[in-house]
Amino acid sequence: MRILCRDCGRDDLETPPGGPCPHCGAARLIRHPELATLSIAHLDCDAFYATIEKRDNPALANEPVLVGGRERGVVMACCYIARRFGVRSAMPMKRALDLCPQGVIVKPDMGKYRDVSRQVKALMEEVTPAIEPLSLDEAFLDLTGTQALSGLYPAQLLVDLQRRIEREIGITVSVGLSFNKFLAKIASDLEKPRGFAVLGRTDAIDFLTDKPVKILWGVGPALDARLARDGIMRVGELRAVPESELVARYGRIGHRLARFALAQDDRRVSSEHESKSISAETTFLDDLRDAEPLLDRLWPLCERVSRQLKDHGLAARTITLKMKTSAFRIRTRSRTPANPVHLASDLFALVESLVRKEATGERFRLIGIGTKELAPLDTAAPDLFDTAGRKSAKVEATMDALRERFGRDAVMKGRSLKVEKKR
Amino acid sequence: MKLTIERSTLLSALGHVQNVVERRNTIPILSNVLMTAADGLLAFTATDLDLAILERAPVSIGQGGATTTPAHTLYDIVRKLPEGAQVELALTKDQSRLTLTAGRSSFTLPVLPREDFPMMPDDDLPHRFKVSAEDLRRLVDKTRFAISTEETRYYLNGIYLHAAKSNGIAMLRAVATDGHRLAQVESPLPEGAAGMPGVIIPRKAIAELRRLIDQADGAIEVSLSDTRIRFGFGNTVLTSKLIDGTFPDYQRVIPTDNDKVLEVDRKRFKDAVDRVSTISTEKSRSIKLSLGHDKLQLSANSPDSGSASEELDVTFPGDTIEIGFNSRYLMDIADQVDGDVAALAFSDAVSPTVIRDLADERALYVLMPMRV
Numbered sequence: 001m002r003i004l005c006r007d008c009g010r011d012d013l014e015t016p017p018g019g020p021c022p023h024c025g026a027a028r029l030i031r032h033p034e035l036a037t038l039s040i041a042h043l044d045c046d047a048f049y050a051t052i053e054k055r056d057n058p059a060l061a062n063e064p065v066l067v068g069g070r071e072r073g074v075v076m077a078c079c080y081i082a083r084r085f086g087v088r089s090a091m092p093m094k095r096a097l098d099l100c101p102q103g104v105i106v107k108p109d110m111g112k113y114r115d116v117s118r119q120v121k122a123l124m125e126e127v128t129p130a131i132e133p134l135s136l137d138e139a140f141l142d143l144t145g146t147q148a149l150s151g152l153y154p155a156q157l158l159v160d161l162q163r164r165i166e167r168e169i170g171i172t173v174s175v176g177l178s179f180n181k182f183l184a185k186i187a188s189d190l191e192k193p194r195g196f197a198v199l200g201r202t203d204a205i206d207f208l209t210d211k212p213v214k215i216l217w218g219v220g221p222a223l224d225a226r227l228a229r230d231g232i233m234r235v236g237e238l239r240a241v242p243e244s245e246l247v248a249r250y251g252r253i254g255h256r257l258a259r260f261a262l263a264q265d266d267r268r269v270s271s272e273h274e275s276k277s278i279s280a281e282t283t284f285l286d287d288l289r290d291a292e293p294l295l296d297r298l299w300p301l302c303e304r305v306s307r308q309l310k311d312h313g314l315a316a317r318t319i320t321l322k323m324k325t326s327a328f329r330i331r332t333r334s335r336t337p338a339n340p341v342h343l344a345s346d347l348f349a350l351v352e353s354l355v356r357k358e359a360t361g362e363r364f365r366l367i368g369i370g371t372k373e374l375a376p377l378d379t380a381a382p383d384l385f386d387t388a389g390r391k392s393a394k395v396e397a398t399m400d401a402l403r404e405r406f407g408r409d410a411v412m413k414g415r416s417l418k419v420e421k422k423r
Numbered sequence: 424m425k426l427t428i429e430r431s432t433l434l435s436a437l438g439h440v441q442n443v444v445e446r447r448n449t450i451p452i453l454s455n456v457l458m459t460a461a462d463g464l465l466a467f468t469a470t471d472l473d474l475a476i477l478e479r480a481p482v483s484i485g486q487g488g489a490t491t492t493p494a495h496t497l498y499d500i501v502r503k504l505p506e507g508a509q510v511e512l513a514l515t516k517d518q519s520r521l522t523l524t525a526g527r528s529s530f531t532l533p534v535l536p537r538e539d540f541p542m543m544p545d546d547d548l549p550h551r552f553k554v555s556a557e558d559l560r561r562l563v564d565k566t567r568f569a570i571s572t573e574e575t576r577y578y579l580n581g582i583y584l585h586a587a588k589s590n591g592i593a594m595l596r597a598v599a600t601d602g603h604r605l606a607q608v609e610s611p612l613p614e615g616a617a618g619m620p621g622v623i624i625p626r627k628a629i630a631e632l633r634r635l636i637d638q639a640d641g642a643i644e645v646s647l648s649d650t651r652i653r654f655g656f657g658n659t660v661l662t663s664k665l666i667d668g669t670f671p672d673y674q675r676v677i678p679t680d681n682d683k684v685l686e687v688d689r690k691r692f693k694d695a696v697d698r699v700s701t702i703s704t705e706k707s708r709s710i711k712l713s714l715g716h717d718k719l720q721l722s723a724n725s726p727d728s729g730s731a732s733e734e735l736d737v738t739f740p741g742d743t744i745e746i747g748f749n750s751r752y753l754m755d756i757a758d759q760v761d762g763d764v765a766a767l768a769f770s771d772a773v774s775p776t777v778i779r780d781l782a783d784e785r786a787l788y789v790l791m792p793m794r795v
Contacts, residue, residue, distance in 0.1 A: 336575075338573060338575055338576055338602065339602070382603075382773070382791055382792075382793070382794075383602045383603070383791070384600065384602055384603065384604075384605060384676045384775055384789065384791045385602055385671050385675075385676055386602075387675070387676070390773060390774075393773075394773075
C-alpha cells in the first residue's frame with residue numbers, strides 16, 4: 001500500500017489507517033496500492049463560478065452564493081453553502097430562492113471565468129501537454145510518461161498541481177485518478193470539494209457493482225428510465241446482459257455500457273477536442289409575445305454566436321432556434337442552409353421567419369439560437385448567386401475590424417440599440 | 424411469347440436499359456424490363472419513373488407477346504453466357520414464368536404482368552431538332568462536372584439547355600452550376616430549336632445520354648416539351664422528365680468587367696495546382712494564387728501536413744493580387760480547356776473569376792474564390 005501526503009507530498013510514510021502524516025501532521029493522506037502507476041486524471045474545479053466570486057469578494061465568503069441571471073434565469077453555479085439548502089446548478093433561479101431565500105445572486109462574468117480557466121490550464125500544461133478540456137471548469141489529463149521527465153509519478157504531480165492552483169489562483173479543485181477517462185471522472189466527484197480520489201484496476205469493478213447505472217457516462221434520465229424498466233438499476237446488473245443484447249436493446253450506447261460495466265474505456269485523452277456546437281440564449285425579464293421584440297432579443301444572440309464562430313474560424317451547417325413558452329414548454333426549430341453560415345446577419349435571416357411563425361399569440365420567456373455541425377470556415381466556399389451575402393460579409397468584416405480596434409460597442413446595428421434602450 | 428435472339432444483341436440492348444433500373448426498388452415492377460415482341464423486333468423498356476429508355480433489336484419471333492422480368496438478373500445471366508450463344512426466351516403456358524435457354528443452360532425467371540408496367544405518356548413533344556453527336560457530347564462533357572448534387576437546390580441538379588444569343592448569333596447553350604462554379608458552353612443553334620423553352624435535364628438523364636452518345640454517330644433527334652425531353656438514336660430512345668424548377672438568372676453572376684487577365688499554359692498550370700494541392704487540407708482543398716507582374720505563385724498551407732509553393736511564368740500585366748480557390752475546382756476547369764492557354768480574368772479576391780479557353784470562345788467558366 002502506497003501512502004501519499006497531500007500536504008507535504010511525501011510518500012515514504014509508515015502510518016496506521018486513519019493516522020496523520022508523520023512528517024507534517026496533516027490528515028489528508030491518499031492510500032492506494034496502485035497509486036504510483038495510475039496516470040489518467042480528471043480535474044474538476046469546485047463550484048467554479050461561485051468560488052471565483054467568493055475569492056474576489058471576501059464579504060461573500062460565508063454567504064450562500066448563486067451565480068446566474070437575476071430572478072428569471074437559471075443557477076449557473078452555486079457554492080457549497082447554497083448546496084446545503086438543496087440548491088443545484090441548472091435549477092431555475094426562482095426555485096433556488098424558494099429553497100434558499102438568503103442566497104446572494106451574483107451576475108456571471110464569463111470573461112473573468114474564462115481568464116481563470118486559462119490560468120488553470122496554464123498550470124496543467126506545466127504537468128502534461130495531453131489535456132482535454134471538457135468545459136471551462138473541468139479537463140482530462142493524461143500523465144502517462146511524465147515520470148521520466150519529472151522524477152515524480154502522476155499522483156505526486158497532481159497533488160502538487162492541486163496545491164499550486166489553490167495557492168496561486170485562489171480556487172479549489174478536485175482530482176480523480178484512475179486508468180481510464182470515465183473512471184477518472186467518477187473519481188473526481190467522490191470527495192468533492194478539494195477531493196483527491198483514486199480508482200485502480202483492483203478496486204474499480206467492485207466499486208462499480210452497487211452504483212446506480214446513471215453514474216456511467218452517457219446514461220441520462222431517459223436511458224436510466226429505460227434501463228430501470230428492464231430491471232437494470234445497478235452497474236453490476238449490466239454485466240449479466242450480453243453486449244449484443246445491450247446493443248440490440250439500446251443501440252450503439254450498448255457497446256459502451258458493456259465496457260463501462262467492466263471498468264473498461266479505451267477513449268484517449270485528446271487535446272484536439274473540437275467544439276461541437278455554439279449557442280446563446282437569454283431569458284426575458286417579462287414574457288414576450290410579438291415577433292418584433294423577440295427578434296430584437298435574438299439579434300444580439302446571433303452576434304454573440306457569430307463572434308464565437310469567427311473566433312474559432314468555424315461555420316455552421318445546422319442552425320437551431322430555441323424558444324421556451326411561459327408554460328416552460330421548449331420548442332426547437334432547425335434549418336440547414338445550402339451553405340454553412342457564420343455571419344450574424346445570415347444566422348438571423350435563417351431563423352427570422354421561424355420566429356415569425358412561432359409568434360402567434362403565445363408568450364415566451366426565453367429565446368436562443370444554436371449552431372451545430374461546425375466546419376472550418378474555409379470549407380464554406382461562398383456562393384456565386386449570393387451577391388447580397390457578399391455585400392453583408394463585407395459589411396460585417398468592416399464592423400468586426402472596427403470592434404477589434406475600438407471595442408465591442410464601437411459600432412452596432414440599430415436592432416441592438418432597441419434592446420439597449422429598453423434595459 | 425417465344426423468340427430467339429443473338430446473345431450479343433441481347434447483351435447490348437440490356438446493357439443500355441439496365442442502367443436506368445435502380446438496384447433497389449420499392450415498387451417491384453420498376454426492377455423489371457418490359458419486353459415486347461412483334462414484327463421481327465424485340466422492344467426493351469425500362470424506367471425509374473423519371474427516365475425511360477426504349478431499345479429495339481431484331482429477333483426471330485416464334486410467337487409474339489410481351490412480359491416483364493427482373494432486369495438485373497436477366498442482364499447478369501446474359502452477361503455470363505458464352506459468346507455467340509443463341510438465347511431462347513419463352514413464356515410458360517400459364518404465363519407465370521419466363522424461361523431462358525442457351526445451349527445446355529436453362530433458367531426460369533419470375534414475371535409481372537405487362538399491364539402493370541408504367542409507361543411514360545407518349546404525347547406530343549412539340550419542339551424538335553437534330554444535333555450532331557459531336558456537338559451534344561461537347562455541351563454535356565464541358566458542363567456536367569459543375570452540376571450540383573445538393574438536393575435542396577434541386578433546380579441546379581442538371582444541365583440547363585436553352586436557346587440564347589451570343590454576340591447576336593443564335594446558339595444552343597448548356598449551363599451547369601453548383602453555386603461555387605459555373606460552366607457555360609455553346610454550339611450553333613440547330614434548325615427548329617429557336618422556339619424551344621429553357622429546360623433543366625436531370626443528372627441521371629445526362630449520365631445515360633452521355634453513354635448513348637458514345638455509341639451514336641451522325642445526328643441525334645431531340646424533341647421536347649416543358650416537362651419532357653427525348654433523345655432518339657436510331658434503335659434507342661431515351662425519354663426523361665425535366666426538372667420542374669427555375670434555373671437561376673446565371674448571367675447575373677458572370678462578371679463582364681474583370682480586367683486583370685492572367686494567361687497561363689494549361690498543362691503546366693494544372694500540374695502545378697495538382698502538386699501544390701497535395702498539401703492543402705482534405706476538407707477545404709484550398710490553394711492560394713499570388714500574382715505579380717508576369718509571375719504566378721501557387722501555395723498551400725495546412726496545420727497538419729506542412730506547406731507547398733510553386734512558381735510559374737505567366738502573362739499578367741496587372742498589379743499584385745492574392746486569391747484562394749478550391750484546387751479540385753481549378754483542376755476540373757483546367758481539364759475542360761482543350762487549347763494550350765487558359766485565361767483567368769480576376770476582379771478582386773472575393774469576386775468571381777472568369778476562366779476561358781483561348782482556343783474556344785464558346786466555352787466559359789466562372790469560379791468563386793475562397794477566403795484565404
